[in-house]
Structure formats: structure tokens, C-alpha cells
Amino acid sequence: MRQTIALWLLAGLAGCTLLPWYMTSGGFWSFEWVGDGTPDSALTQIVQVGRWWLIAPILAMLTVAIVQFGVVEPVRRAKLSLWIASAGLVLTALQGLVIVRAGPRLFEGLFGGEVAAAGQPGFGIGAGVALISLLFIATISLSQTGRGRGDAFVVSMIGLIVALVAVFVFYPVAHILIRAFEIPGGYSLTQFFPRFFDSGLWGLDCLFGGQSCGTAINSLFLALMTAAGTTILGLAFALIFTRTDFRAKKLLRVLTVIPIITPPFVIGLALILLFGRSGTVTEIAAELFGTEKTRWLYGFWGVYFAQLLSFTPIAFLVLIGVVQGVSPSMEEASQTLSADRWQTFRRVSLPLMRPGLANAFLLGFIESLADFGNPLVLGGGYNVLSTDIYFAIVGSAADPAKAAILAIALLSLTLSAFLAQRWWVGRKSYATITGKADSGQNAGLSPVVKAICYWIALPWAALTAVVYSMIIFGSFVKLWGYDHSFTFDHYTRAFGIDFTSGRLTGVAWDSYFTTLTISSIAAPLTALVGLATAYLLVRQKFVGKDAFEFSTMLSFAIPGTVIGVSYIMAFNFPPIELTGTSIILIVVFVFRNMPVGVRGGIAAMSQLDSSLDEASVTLGANSFTTVRRVILPLMGPALFAAITYSFVRAITSVSAVIFLVSAKHNMATSFIVGRVENGEFGIAIAYSAVLIVTMLTAILLLQLIIGTRRLRRTDRVQTAARA
Amino acid sequence: MTKINAGSVRFDGVVKRFGDVTALKRLDLDIAAGELVTLLGPSGCGKTTTLRLIAGLETASDGRIEIGGEDVTHLTATSRKVSMVFQSYALFPHMSVAQNVAYGLTVGGMRKTEAAQKAEHGLEMVGLAGYGERLPSELSGGQQQRVAVARAIVLEPEVLLLDEPLSNLDAKLRRHVREEIRQIQQRLGLTAVYVTHDQEEAMAVSDRIIVMRNAEIAQAGSPKELYDCPNSAFIADFIGDANLVPVEIDRVDDGQCHFTIGNRRYSTTNALIQAGPAQAVLRPQSINLDNPQMDGLPGEVTAAAYLGREIQYTVETSAGPLFVIAEANARAHKRGDAVSVNIANEAVRLVAN
């Protein structure tokens, strides 16, 4: 272990003396300094520019080196090193936070204005290496004091993930909180409450005949309606799927899955094409019944429809597990007690599903609150929080403080739902869903329930089918609603190639390639962070595990818009200056989608018999070797699943991304939103169609690899375990 | 492979708690080097937990653990020289048999060729030479079991741990493999701790048996000691079959306890028993059935089962129903026969209530 610490010391000192400490003009990964001879390392900054405060990390590492070689007693040595490295870490981070020229200046008064006002650029690669080295020196020392059962690898992983989550989830969210208390020329606690409880947010005027309710009330109402709607639809689908002999189940399944790989505003677009003022259905209705063409779609109902279409699949996926989990023997018991099928359903099955229904409801609630694409396209005069946040940042009257207040309102709603879900589901779900070793038949649906399910679900399925045909159809017609002649124009404008010169002339190529590149970098990273976290949660015991799990799942409850706002507030100036780079896009995807990776990892890890890694450990392998040689090879399928999902999420997400794209790094979704705002629906739809096809191809490709791997693995494992 | 450097194991007041559950209450344990000790007891009594504490897969909540005279209480599993054979075998499904056996050697830093050689030698020892290239899934259960043993012993561990190693095998194979394990253990002079809930298996392989019950040691000793001198009704019942007959001790002098079963007086030595109610342990083989005319406890045969080598009877008496095993060549009784039951004084043991 002393060697490992020595290695990190060397790396850290190299970071302080050989690498540029600050972000160079070319960005974090720019290596132009390589040719310059002397990079602007921390050391040269201290000696030549007089930035004496950069001495902290160097001093810390030198002291640790002395302790390592000077102190004989191991526990004392480890404790001393831990304290020194932690102090170095804190001081280095602190100087970065305090000595800045822009951004919140909370500690300015504390530290004497002169130095603090000197200002310095953001951390660069040298600072990154130094901080990581100090972190690992601290975690390895911590493990040597006997914590974490002396396992340096595990303690270091916990330390790294905690640090990453702190920097990329808590730090930006903290910025929102700080901004919310900001007033011109300082901070004020008292100003916050009047602004937060403003009638523009929480007003209930619409109930009493007034103009409109507050934004937060609008969001809340929409979320409750959507949650109720998707839960009912999802339940109807789940029942049809598991309890009836409906013929076209396969088709139904496809219809429920496709919305997951659809960019969020595409459904809104298709609704406009169908029900907008010059939409197909509107035209036909006007023709046949002479109804008036109105803009009814732009507002609550439009957003509501679009959200129902978008989020029902999520409810379905949750509820199908729940419906299957209701133990058949309980239903059989009820029937032998001479209850009929309707009574059995109402008195036994439904109550057993209640926790699952609550879960689906809360998920729908959170998704609706966080939804950005649909309200942006269809919202009209119905203001909701997520879009208002966006307009408070990019609108003509940019008001970051207002954005921060709105973000806090949104965050408090989603967080309450998240907490409610954990509290409710954590308490109730275990008792109802019994083991699988339950033979017997689930009761069929009573005719009434069956009819209700069909009547609810089938029209919805038909609508989804129509919506998707519209998307394909719309991308091939000249001008929707006016000129329905066939054309390839939209595709050539977006993805044209000049074959004579070999140049890519289409306007979409740039953002298309950026999207693919960034998604392909972010996806494996997400999977890695997610699976590493899952490994720690399932296979390791440590103090504070519950808090650790909670904080890694937390980013699920933070809406994309809030993340986006918090990122531009936090990473627009030193010490971590990332806006305008591609790194910030990758980072935002990794930490937004991490909970998905964690969930998938936990599921896969629980299926892997823990005696396999215990065998490895008792055979003398350390936990790093065990992960590398036993767990990772066996986790292949889970890894690929996590990669697929994060890839799709990265391509389709728009809410956080729209704040973070730059001219240099534009993403497909924000490009499409731009086209929609210009009224160029044709090209927007054509682009969306290409994205959907791209994702389908990627999924099929990955499925091919996963499919074959899983088959071979399970069959080996099963035989091994059976004997 | 020559004799290896076997280590002793010592538990000193070891406690293990899982939240509110106490899996082990202050356990003291002494296992000598080269000994095969079995942990025996009903499911949930803490056998696996004890084993995992020796391996370092769990950390003791309190107390001290020594292996080979060294304090290992806070050492990780990786750094203890202990190997374990798992109930599920835990063979790595993505590695060949040879890779599985060589795994511990290569992660310990041995060169690949040398490790492969040792692995082949280990496979030879368990009678699987030439199976190295197969995948674990291409072996039968018994063969997989032996691969798991080979993988554990090539590391020349100070202590070999086996957690119900035979529970996934069928009855015939179980007997064969357990003899093989015992042979290897004796040949290499390994210290082995063997967990099972099957008392016959425990009697067959062990130098010493530690019977556990409710997170505590109920009794420890050689198989014969446990059978002949159980210290509680639980042990008497758990080790071999036993009739437990409630008796009243009317007099104790010089360690001799006097009591009556039916119409006959008995006396036996047991320093732990005082006057008052107790239970007499009657092994079914040591009860004789005679013609009703004979002197003895009168009874009636209520069930008789002919099993080839022996006949099993249930006899209803005034002391309660008795289970009796008689040799097949003795005179047979039928259901409904009146008999006289004879129990020799030497065959009776006393245990407290």
C-alpha cells in the first residue's frame, strides 16, 4: 500500500509541476502546451506570478511523503496521511472557490478582499490530477486505518463516486439555492420568501374566475392529471397484456416501447400536425361537421395529450411487473371462497396492486413535472415551471434569480414526490408480492373489467399508431396541411451529400455527428459509474450506505431543466469552467442517467451469486482483481443494457441539453427545437425520423451482442448451479 | 504434494450480530492443526456464520480470532491463508476447469506455467487429470465438487473450510466424495472445518464434532463421546436415535443417581444431575424384547417394520412409546404381541430436563 500511495504522490506532484494548472485557452484536453517548453504549472505560477495560495497541494503532498517514510507505526502513519491529504484537498478546493472574479462571492468578506479579488482561471488538467491524487491518498490512508475492512479499492471507489456526485450534482444545485437568495449587490434571506410565494407561482385565481393560476399550480395540476391518466392507461394495458387472450399483443408491445426512443417533442409535433389549426383532423372535422378551426391544442389539453402518449409506456412497464406479481394463489383462494371474478378483482387483486399503482402514479407525476419538450411545443398560454425556467434564462428579459426561484419550486415538488415514493413503496411493496414459486393461474378478467380495459387502451393504441405514421408521412410531404405532394426535400436539406466533392452539405450533419459522438462517449461512462455504484451497494457494507444510495438516486428527481440551469450557473466561471465545452454535455448525461445504470446494475448484480466473488476473495484475490476477472466478465449483458439505455437517453434528452449546447457543440434535439421554433416542421420531423432509425439500429446491434452472450452465460451458470 | 503447514484456529469470545439478530453468542473455539472438525447443527444455528468468520468474509462484532497463533480479527479474507469450498461450488463459469484451479495461484503472483503445472497436479489429486480444458458446465455435479476442492487445496491453505460441500450431491455419491475429502485431508495433514447438518456425515468424517444450537455450542467431542455421553436431551436426540423417557430421580449419593423406569430400579453416574425430574436416554439398539412371561417392563408391539438387516418396533409401555431396533435373526414379534421390555443398567444415560 505504501507503494500505491507513493505512486499517487508522484502523479500529484507531477500534476503540480509538469502540467498546466489552469484551463488553457484550448480547453481541458488541449495539449498545445506540450510544445511550449514550460507549462504554466502550479509551481511556475507560485514562483513567477506570485500566486502563493497554490502552495497548498504541493505542501500537503510533500508532508504526506515525509510521514510515509518517517512514521513507523502503521495506524499512526495512515491517520496522519489522511488528515494531511484531506486538509490539502479542502484548501485547494477552497482557494479555487474563494479566489474568483465572477460568480457568488460568499466568502469574500471572510478572506480579505484583495487576494480574493485577484481572480484566476478555472482548474485545468494539472489541478485535476493533483486533486484526484490527494483524494486517493486520503481514501487509501482511510482504508489503512481499518475502515471499509481495510479494502483500499473499495474505499477509493466510494470516495471517487461521492466526490463526483458532490461536484456534479450537489455543487450545481447549491448554486441554484445561492442564486435564489441573490439581490442586486448582495444576498438576502428575507427577500426569498415573498418572491417564492409570489402569486405568479402559487396563485389560485383560475379557481375563482380569475385569468390564470400560478405556474407552480399549473405544473402541479398537469402532473396530477398526467399521473392519474398514465396510471389508468398503463394498468389497462398491463391487464390486457397479462390477463386476456388479446391477439395482437406483440404489436401492442411495440407501440408501448417506441415512445421511449422518441425525442420528447416529436409527439407534440405530430399532435400539431393532426389537431392543430391546420391539422388533418381539424380540417376533416371542419369539412364534415363545419366545426370551427381553433387553437385548442395549444394549452393544457395539448400538453396533457402529449404527456399521456409519452409517459404511458413508463407506467405500463412498472405495472406489468406488479400485475404479474399478484400471487395467483390469493386470487384462487378468493374464488374458492365463492367470490366472482369481479369481486376477486376489486377486493383482492386491486388492493394487492395498490403499492405498484402508487409507484406508477408517482413516476408519472415526476416525469410530467420534469417534461420540457411537450410544454415547449404545445404549451401556448399554459405556463408551466420547466419551460418558464428556460425562458427566464434565455428570454429577452433574462432573470437568473427568477429562474433559480422557479427551479427551487420545481425541485421541491419533484423531491416531495420522490421522497413520498421511497417512503410509500419502501414500506409496502415487500409484503404483497410473494415469491415466484407459485404455480396456478391468474384469474381472468371479468367481462366488465375486460371491456373497460379494451375501451381505454385500444383507442389509445390506435392514436399512437396514427401519431407515428404521421411522423413518417410528414417527413415526406412538401408542406404539411397545404401541399401534400411527395418530396425528399427535407431529407436532402438535412442530410444532403454532394457526391462530386464528397462534402456533407446537409444542415443537420454537424449536430448529428456531435450527438452520436457525445452519446457514445457518455453511454459507457454512465454504465461504468452506474455499475460501480451498484457493486458498492449490493456487495459491500460500509457506514453511511443508505445516504450513499440516496444521493446517487437523487439526480433522478432533479428535472432536466433544473440540472441545465444549475450547470450554467455553476460551471460558467472558475473554479470549474466548462460551459461551451463538450465535457459539460458528457458530464450532464452521465450524472442524469446514472440512476438508471445503478438500478440496472443492482438487478444484474443480485442475480450473480455472491459466493462467486467470495470464492475469489478467499482464493487470495483482492476486490479489484475480483471485479476485473470475475464480476465484469459475468456482467456483460447488464453492462450492454445499461449502455443502450444511456445511449438512447443521451440522444433523446432535450431539457438539460438545451441550456448547455454551444455553436461549436450543437446537439440534435436542440437543433430540432430550433427548427420547430422557426416553423420548419418538415425538416424537424425528417430529422426525428432519422434519429429514431439510428437508435433502433443501435439497439438492434447491441441486442445482437447481448442476446448471444446471455444465452451462453445463463446456460453455463445454470448447469453449474444445478448439479 | 507434501504435507503442508497447517494452522490452528482459536475463537476467543467471538460475537456476531446482524442488526438485531445475534448469529453467534460469545463463541470459544479451539481447533488444533491437522484436525478435521465438524460444525453440526440444525439450520440457522450459526454454522455458516462461524465458517465465514474464519474465512474473513464477515467481521466479528466482538472478540478475537486467531489462525496459526496469529491475531487475524481485522485481516481481510484476501490476506488470510484460508480457502473455502462453497455449498454451490462457486466455480467461475467463464473460466475452464484448469483456469479455475489456477486462479488463486495466478492472482497470488505465480507465473502462468508454474501455476498451470500445480493446477494439473491438484486435479490429479482429486482424480480429474485431463479435465482441465473443460468448462465447469461440462462436468457432473460430483466432478464440479472435486474441482472446487482442488481449487481450494492447491493454495496449501493453513485452514480448509467446507460449507455443506455434499448437499448438492445424490446420496450414493455423497458417501464416496466424503471419504475422498477425508483421505485428502489426512494425507496432506490439513486443518479442516467442515459444516453439515447431517449427523451421519459428521460422525463419518470427523475427528471432533462441535454441535451448535441457537447460536451457541451445545456440546463438543469425538463422535463416540457425543453418542455415549450426551449432555442434553437435544444432543441425545440429534446424535443417533434415542428414546427420551421422563424419570424422577429420588436419591443422589456419591454422584450415583437412583430412579425407576416401570417396575425396575436403575442407578447411573452423572455429576450434573440433582434429585428431581430428569430424562433417561435409551438407545433403540440397547433395548431387548422378550416373551411376556419374562421379568421386565410389560408392553405391546404397536408397529413392526422389517428392513432386511434389522427390525424396527414401536412398543407401547407404561413409560411411554419406545422405539426399538432388533437384529433380524432374533425372534420376531408381530403387531399386537405382548412383550416384556428389558433395559440393561449400563445402557441408560441421564440428561437434565
Ligand SMILES: Nc1ncnc2c1ncn2[C@@H]1O[C@H](COP(=O)(O)OP(=O)(O)O)[C@@H](O)[C@H]1O
Ligand atoms: N447477512 C446476514 N444478515 C442478517 N442475518 C443473517 C445474515 N447471515 C446470517 N444471518 C442470520 O444468522 C443466523 C445464523 O445463520 P447461518 O450461520 O447461516 O446458519 P446455518 O447454521 O444454517 O449456516 C440465522 O438466524 C440467519 O438468519
Ligand SMILES: [Mg+2]
Ligand atoms: Mg449454512
